[in-house]
Amino acid sequence: MKKTDVLVIGSSVAGLVVATTGKKVYSDKEFMVVTMQPKTLIPCGIPYIFSTVGTTNNNILPVEKMFDTAGINVKYDEVIAIDRENKIAKLRKREEISYDKLILGTGSIPYKPEWLIGVDLENVFTVEKNKVYLDEMQSKLTNCKKIIIIGAGFIGIEISDELKKANKEVTLIEKLPHILGLAFDEDISVRVEEILKDRGVEILTGIGVKEIIGDKNVEGVILENRKTIDADAVILSMGYKPNSKLAAQAGLPVSKKGFIKVDEYMRTEDPNIFAVGDCAEKRDFVTRKPIPIMLASTASAEARICGMNLFKLSAIKTFSGTISIFVTALGSTAFGVAGITETIARKEGFDIVIGIFEGIDRHPGKIKDAHKQYVKLIVQKESGIILGGEVYGGLSIGELTNTIGIIIQNRMDINSLLTLQIGTHPLLTASPVGYPLLKATENASSKVILI
Amino acid sequence: MKKTDVLVIGSSVAGLVVATTGKKVYSDKEFMVVTMQPKTLIPCGIPYIFSTVGTTNNNILPVEKMFDTAGINVKYDEVIAIDRENKIAKLRKREEISYDKLILGTGSIPYKPEWLIGVDLENVFTVEKNKVYLDEMQSKLTNCKKIIIIGAGFIGIEISDELKKANKEVTLIEKLPHILGLAFDEDISVRVEEILKDRGVEILTGIGVKEIIGDKNVEGVILENRKTIDADAVILSMGYKPNSKLAAQAGLPVSKKGFIKVDEYMRTEDPNIFAVGDCAEKRDFVTRKPIPIMLASTASAEARICGMNLFKLSAIKTFSGTISIFVTALGSTAFGVAGITETIARKEGFDIVIGIFEGIDRHPGKIKDAHKQYVKLIVQKESGIILGGEVYGGLSIGELTNTIGIIIQNRMDINSLLTLQIGTHPLLTASPVGYPLLKATENASSKVILI
Numbered sequence: 001m002k003k004t005d006v007l008v009i010g011s012s013v014a015g016l017v018v019a020t021t022g023k024k025v026y027s028d029k030e031f032m033v034v035t036m037q038p039k040t041l042i043p044c045g046i047p048y049i050f051s052t053v054g055t056t057n058n059n060i061l062p063v064e065k066m067f068d069t070a071g072i073n074v075k076y077d078e079v080i081a082i083d084r085e086n087k088i089a090k091l092r093k094r095e096e097i098s099y100d101k102l103i104l105g106t107g108s109i110p111y112k113p114e115w116l117i118g119v120d121l122e123n124v125f126t127v128e129k130n131k132v133y134l135d136e137m138q139s140k141l142t143n144c145k146k147i148i149i150i151g152a153g154f155i156g157i158e159i160s161d162e163l164k165k166a167n168k169e170v171t172l173i174e175k176l177p178h179i180l181g182l183a184f185d186e187d188i189s190v191r192v193e194e195i196l197k198d199r200g201v202e203i204l205t206g207i208g209v210k211e212i213i214g215d216k217n218v219e220g221v222i223l224e225n226r227k228t229i230d231a232d233a234v235i236l237s238m239g240y241k242p243n244s245k246l247a248a249q250a251g252l253p254v255s256k257k258g259f260i261k262v263d264e265y266m267r268t269e270d271p272n273i274f275a276v277g278d279c280a281e282k283r284d285f286v287t288r289k290p291i292p293i294m295l296a297s298t299a300s301a302e303a304r305i306c307g308m309n310l311f312k313l314s315a316i317k318t319f320s321g322t323i324s325i326f327v328t329a330l331g332s333t334a335f336g337v338a339g340i341t342e343t344i345a346r347k348e349g350f351d352i353v354i355g356i357f358e359g360i361d362r363h364p365g366k367i368k369d370a371h372k373q374y375v376k377l378i379v380q381k382e383s384g385i386i387l388g389g390e391v392y393g394g395l396s397i398g399e400l401t402n403t404i405g406i407i408i409q410n411r412m413d414i415n416s417l418l419t420l421q422i423g424t425h426p427l428l429t430a431s432p433v434g435y436p437l438l439k440a441t442e443n444a445s446s447k448v449i450l451i
Numbered sequence: 452m453k454k455t456d457v458l459v460i461g462s463s464v465a466g467l468v469v470a471t472t473g474k475k476v477y478s479d480k481e482f483m484v485v486t487m488q489p490k491t492l493i494p495c496g497i498p499y500i501f502s503t504v505g506t507t508n509n510n511i512l513p514v515e516k517m518f519d520t521a522g523i524n525v526k527y528d529e530v531i532a533i534d535r536e537n538k539i540a541k542l543r544k545r546e547e548i549s550y551d552k553l554i555l556g557t558g559s560i561p562y563k564p565e566w567l568i569g570v571d572l573e574n575v576f577t578v579e580k581n582k583v584y585l586d587e588m589q590s591k592l593t594n595c596k597k598i599i600i601i602g603a604g605f606i607g608i609e610i611s612d613e614l615k616k617a618n619k620e621v622t623l624i625e626k627l628p629h630i631l632g633l634a635f636d637e638d639i640s641v642r643v644e645e646i647l648k649d650r651g652v653e654i655l656t657g658i659g660v661k662e663i664i665g666d667k668n669v670e671g672v673i674l675e676n677r678k679t680i681d682a683d684a685v686i687l688s689m690g691y692k693p694n695s696k697l698a699a700q701a702g703l704p705v706s707k708k709g710f711i712k713v714d715e716y717m718r719t720e721d722p723n724i725f726a727v728g729d730c731a732e733k734r735d736f737v738t739r740k741p742i743p744i745m746l747a748s749t750a751s752a753e754a755r756i757c758g759m760n761l762f763k764l765s766a767i768k769t770f771s772g773t774i775s776i777f778v779t780a781l782g783s784t785a786f787g788v789a790g791i792t793e794t795i796a797r798k799e800g801f802d803i804v805i806g807i808f809e810g811i812d813r814h815p816g817k818i819k820d821a822h823k824q825y826v827k828l829i830v831q832k833e834s835g836i837i838l839g840g841e842v843y844g845g846l847s848i849g850e851l852t853n854t855i856g857i858i859i860q861n862r863m864d865i866n867s868l869l870t871l872q873i874g875t876h877p878l879l880t881a882s883p884v885g886y887p888l889l890k891a892t893e894n895a896s897s898k899v900i901l902i
Contacts, residue, residue, distance in 0.1 A: 013883055024897065045815050045877045052878070058817040061884070300883040301872045308869070316866050325874030334879055364496050366509040398879025399850035405874060406854060410861045415767050418759070421752045423776030423856060426496045427503075428785055428849025432464055432751040433512070446475065 002097045004032040006310060007089055009079050009246070010105030011035035011063045012043060012129065014277025014299040018103050020070045021307030029100075029311070032073040034091065035063075039131045043296050046127060047158035049134060050141070051165040056131045082250040084270055101272050101310050104247055104260060105303070108240035108278035108294050118212025118221075123233040127155055144232035145169055148221055150209055152179035154328050156237035157192065160201045161330050171202040171229055173221070178205055180335075183326050185342045187376065188335060188390050195330045240294055242279045255281050257292055264318035266306035274310070276302040285321035285408070286340045286387050287348050298322050325405045327398045332371065336401030339388030339408040342378050351381040355444025361394045363424070363431030369394070375436040377404075379444045384413035389437075396428070403437070414448065417441040453548045455483040457761060458540055460530050460697070461556030462486035462514045463494060463580065465728025465750040469554050471521045472758025480551075480762070483524040485542065486514075490582045494747050497578060498609035500585060502616040507582045507589070533701040535721055552723050552761050555698055555711060556754070559691035559729035559745050569663025569672075574684040578606055595683035596620055599672055601660055603630035605779050607688035608643065611652045612781050622653040622680055624672070629656055634777050636792045638827065639841050646781045691745055693730045706732050708743055715769035717757035725761070727753040736772035736859070737791045737838050738799050744775050776856045778849045783822065787852030790839030790859040793829050802832040806895025812845045814875070814882030820845070826887040828855075830895045835864035840888075847879070854888070865899065868892040 006026075008019045011033055023031045045059040053059055067074050078092040082102065089097045110126035113119060123144065125137045141147070145168060149160050152174035160172045172179065178189035179196070193203055204223070211222040212234055220230040242258045252268045252275075253261040259281035266274045277299035284291045301319070308317050327336035345352045355377040362370035371394030378388035389404035391397050407417065418441055424432045457477075459470045462484050474482045496510040504510055518525050529543040533553065540548045561577035564570060574595065576588045592598070596619060600611050603625035611623045623630065629640035630647070644654055655674070662673040663685055671681040693709045703719045703726075704712040710732035717725045728750035735742045752770070759768050778787035796803045806828040813821035822845030829839040840855035842848050858868065869892055875883045 017884055021893075024893070042815055042877070042882060044875065044883075048818070048877050052819070053815060053817045059815050061882075066884075295874075296883040297873050297875045300886075300889075301870055305870050317870055319870065323872045325872060327874045327876045327879050329876065329878040334876075336874065338874065364493055364504060364510050366504045367499070368503070395879055396847045396850045398874070398876055399847045399854060402873050402880075403850060403854045403857060405872060406857050406861075409867075409871065410857075410863070412861070416860075419752055419756050419768055419770065421774045421776060421856060421860065422748050422853045423746070423778045423787065423789065423849070424495065424748045425778045425780065425785075425849055426493070426499050427780040428778050428846055429853075431493060431512075432495075432747040433468055433517075435751075438751075442472075442475070 001088070002095065004073065004097060005029035005100045006031045006103065007097055007099035007101070008033045008103045008105060010107055010277070011037060011040045011074070012061070012105065012107055012277070013296040014107065014303045015103070015105035016061065016063050016066060017300050017303035018105060018276050018307045019072050020066060021304050022310050023070050023072055025308050026311055030073070032075060032097065033067060034075045034077055034079050034089070036076070036078045037130065038076055041129055041131055043129055046129065046134065047155055047162055049138060050159060050162035052162060055138070056134050079246060082246060084250055084273070087272060101274070103306060104273065104275040104279055105277050106243040106246060106279045109243050110236065111239045111241050112236060113238060116209065116212060118214060118218065119236070121212060121214045121218040122216055123218045124212060124236065125233065126236045127159065141233055146231045147171070147233045147235065148173060148229060148231040149235045149237055151236065151238035152203070152205070153182065153237060153239060154180070154326060157196060157330070158328060159235060159237060161196065161199060164200050170200070171204065171231070172196070173207065173209055173223070174205045175208040176205065179203065183324070183337055184335070184390055185376070188392055191392055192330070192335055195333055199330060240278065244279050247275065247279070255290060257290070259290070259292070265309045265313055266302055266319060274306045276306045282322040284340070285323045287344070288321065291322060291324070293322050293324050295325070297325060323405055323408055325401060327401045329395060332394060333392070334395055334397035335392050336397050337388070337390045338401050338405040339386070340378060341388055341390065342376070345378050345387055350387060352387065353379050353381055353444050353447040355379060355440040355442070357436045357439035357443055359430050359434045359436045359439065361396060361430050363426050363434065367426055373430060373436045375440040377440045377444055379414060379448070381448055384415060384448055385411055386413065386417070400437070414441055414445045418445060452539070453546065455524070455548060455550055456480035457482045457552045457554065458548055458550035459484045459554045459556060461558055461728070462488060462491045462525070463512070463556065463558055463728070464747040465558065465754045466554070466556035467512065467514050467517060468751050468754035469556060469727050469758045470523050471517060472755050473761050474521050474523055476759050477762055481524070483526060483548065484518060485526045485528055485530050485540070487527070487529045488581065489527055492580055492582055494580055497580065497585065498606055498613055500589065501610060501613035503613060507585050530697060533697060535701055535724070538723060552725070554757060555724065555726040555730055556728050557694040557697060557730045560694050561687065562690045562692050563687060564689060567660065567663060569665060569669065570687070572663060572665045572669040573667055574669045575663060575687065576684065577687045578610065592684055597682045598622070598684045598686065599624060599680060599682040600686045600688055602687065602689040603654070603656070604633065604688060604690060605631070605777060608647060608781070609779060610686060610688060612647065612650060615651050622655065622682070623647070624658065624660060624674070625656045626659040627656065630654065634775070634788055635786070635841055636794055636827070639786060639843055642843055643781070643786055646784055650781060691729065695730050698726065698730070706741060708741070710741070716760045716764055717753055717770060725757045727757045733773040735791070736774045738795070739772065742773060742775070744773050746776070748776060749773050774856055774859055776852060778852045780846060783845060784843070785846055785848035786843050787848050788839070788841045789852050789856040790837070791829060792839055792841065796829050796838055801838060803838065804830050804832055804895050804898040806830060806891040806893070808887045808890035808894055810881050810885045810887045810890060812847060812881050813879070814877050814885065818877055824881060824887045826891040828891045828895055830865060830899070832899055835866060835899060836862055837864065837868070851888070865892055865896045869896060
């Protein structure tokens with residue numbers, strides 16, 4: 001029987017980062033990764049295969065090379081059972097591997113509404129994180145003109161925009177009143193809707209799908225209002241669910257929503273088994289409640305912590321809770337959110353004030369590619385601590401969102417922001433006197449006791 | 452005699468922000484700003500009048516409107532003396548204004564090397580922050596083909612690039628071994644040199660100018676190696692010196708380098724007189740030594756603190772020291788620095804390790820406008836605290852530099868960075884597994900005791 005000190009299941013962001021971090025810290029230990037994927041995709045790049053990068057071949061995470069450089073063994077197989085007592089993983093190809101530490105990076109799988117009639121018709125797709133599936137899907141979509149996308153989260157709007165760019169007729173259907181309704185407050189969602197409409201995507205919000213129709217191939221959907229929309233293909237982007245089957249089978253505690261229970265060192269109930277990434281339960285940094293957030297960047301942070309704590313616990317390297325940090329772009333406009341939204345803050349019972357400012361992201365405004373920049377801050381009233389921020393602007397919004405994320409992670413308050421030093425430059429940022437993040441802070445500060 | 456509660460001298464970033472912040476906090480007080488400038492320029496936009504924005508008219512800070520909205524009085528005049536005992540400011544137009552609190556936002560003036568022969572010839576310019584001067588300079592430059600720029604700090608390289616874009620033959624001369632030699636370590640400076648050369652600017656480094664030659668009009672310069680270079684115009688961008696004449700005349704303590712001495716509330720020795728911006732002395736956040744940094748963003752932070760502390764001191768709103776945060780761009784490439792460089796850290800006696808990573812700022816790399824991104828972190832060895840960072844990449848570098856600035860201001864260390872949560876997106880940032888800031892941190896961490 002093969003033996004390894006550390007066995008990692010999964011080669012996507014979680015598995016990759018936990019293995020490479022762990023090997024770096026515990027270089028005398030032997031590491032092995034078992035993966036079902038002959039080629040690992042960059043998860044957040046998947047929507048972009050439909051136009052921007054053209055094919056899954058341009059969206060490969062070079063894990064082989066990275067594992068090789070790091071001195072980590074890789075096996076292309078599937079773990080089908082875990083014998084916790086004997087510390088053995090059983091593989092599909094009848095092999096057994098004994099481990100000292102085991103890490104579950106089994107990820108997530110698309111949610112498929114089995115209650116929906118017609119969900120198994122030809123040309124009804126989910127967005128699998130699987131090259132073979134996506135290649136076939138992309139090939140079939142070539143012959144489709146009218147495409148309906150159900151579910152307007154990030155993946156839904158990104159794929160809508162990409163397929164529109166690929167000259168498809170795209171209709172995006174969302175049951176919530178607004179697209180991106182779980183990630184952003186309404187003020188931002190409405191802006192994203194406007195842009196997506198301008199770019200030619202049909203948007204239907206506040207209405208659900210009653211049935212998917214067709215004989216063998218899909219022919220359209222029937223909405224809750226009984227209206228029918230024709231389609232040559234339907235893409236279900238209704239979220240993902242944690243892939244925790246293996247953990248559950250092995251008797252590890254799993255939450256009601258299917259996430260593997262972990263502590264702040266990313267350990268499961270079994271001291272020798274860890275879970276990281278989409279399959280592991282997350283707790284919100286601000287509300288402290290479990291949240292079903294699945295982000296490569298969160299997976300990456302968890303995996304680093306897990307890798308460092310594999311054989312020795314370090315009190316300073318625990319996971320302090322998940323901060324939702326989302327960013328995306330449509331053309332030259334980007335949107336981002338870090339921490340909690342106004343809606344969630346109010347729902348959770350925080351006494352908050354809101355600071356808003358809209359300016360531009362270059363100065364003077366006459367600079368050619370200047371773009372509006374909108375910043376909204378959610379601030380806890382007595383403490384002045386920043387709980388969340390939403391932004392809208394040009395392509396530097398990606399890094400600006402991270403700035404806000406770091407502000408939240410440091411539990412910075414209004415006073416520390418008002419006296420914050422930032423760098424500004426005509427070609428790169430807003431002006432020092434009109435920097436929207438600081439102006440939004442000023443705006444919020446006028447609503448709390450300032451001196 | 453006119454009376455005002457608060458009198459602010461200067462309408463550039465320092466004066467503007469101190470007046471608007473102060474008025475917001477102390478709305479029952481009367482504020483007046485005295486300025487010599489009929490039109491206030493955006494200071495960091497000045498280099499861009501030569502091509503990108505075309506004219507000073509496109510680079511105006513709309514202070515009139517901002518003062519008007521805020522309910523602040525403005526007087527276009529010059530304060531020529533301060534009677535501290537009677538708390539009266541005397542104006543050039545023979546008026547006198549009595550104040551309760553006075554704020555000096557007198558800024559800086561270009562350094563002009565009076566020891567240099569030929570410095571007063573026609574078509575030898577400095578970079579004044581003055582619309583009338585710049586308009587005349589720009590008009591004269593229209594007829595000049597060959598232009599020499601002496602001094603390769605930020606203003607020097609920005610103006611070089613702009614004049615090159617305006618089809619001039621540009622030679623940039625710098626006495627230090629590399630351009631931007633005070634702001635960046637050599638590894639970054641060398642990259643900037645390459646780009647600027649590729650864009651057609653002649654660069655001479657490691658050599659000084661011995662003499663500026665010409666009869667009435669400038670005709671060229673003689674270098675220290677006796678070589679002569681022809682020129683129709685010479686621009687001196689050799690730095691700025693604080694404009695503290697008024698303060699010194701009033702008997703306020705001024706440093707050897709000419710900066711007005713202030714405490715962490717931005718108060719001068721006189722409890723009723725404050726100084727902010729370029730004219731006020733700065734202390735480095737990391738080294739705690741005085742530094743001659745002049746930045747609109749620093750001025751802005753100082754001015755906010757001053758405005759909040761005018762009539763009541765708040766212990767939580769003191770100025771914690773200046774963090775140098777510089778960013779600039781040449782075409783599609785940008786460079787930034789926050790905190791101290793490796794060179795300065797070693798000179799000051801910090802025991803440091805360096806973390807470096809070069810990746811790309813989009814993912815996958817096949818995304819169209821992906822740009823190399825290089826991050827260098829300067830880390831104090833025992834504590835793991837981040838002392839500085841230098842970055843090089845695409846246009847999102849502006850905000851990434853601010854991210855590093857906030858990391859430094861929060862005294863974050865390697866451990867908190869390794870477990871940091873960041874947001875990533877194919878079209879906006881590097882990948883979660885190859886995010887250069889975190890990879891550079893990993894690189895540094897392998898050189899310190901990690902567990």
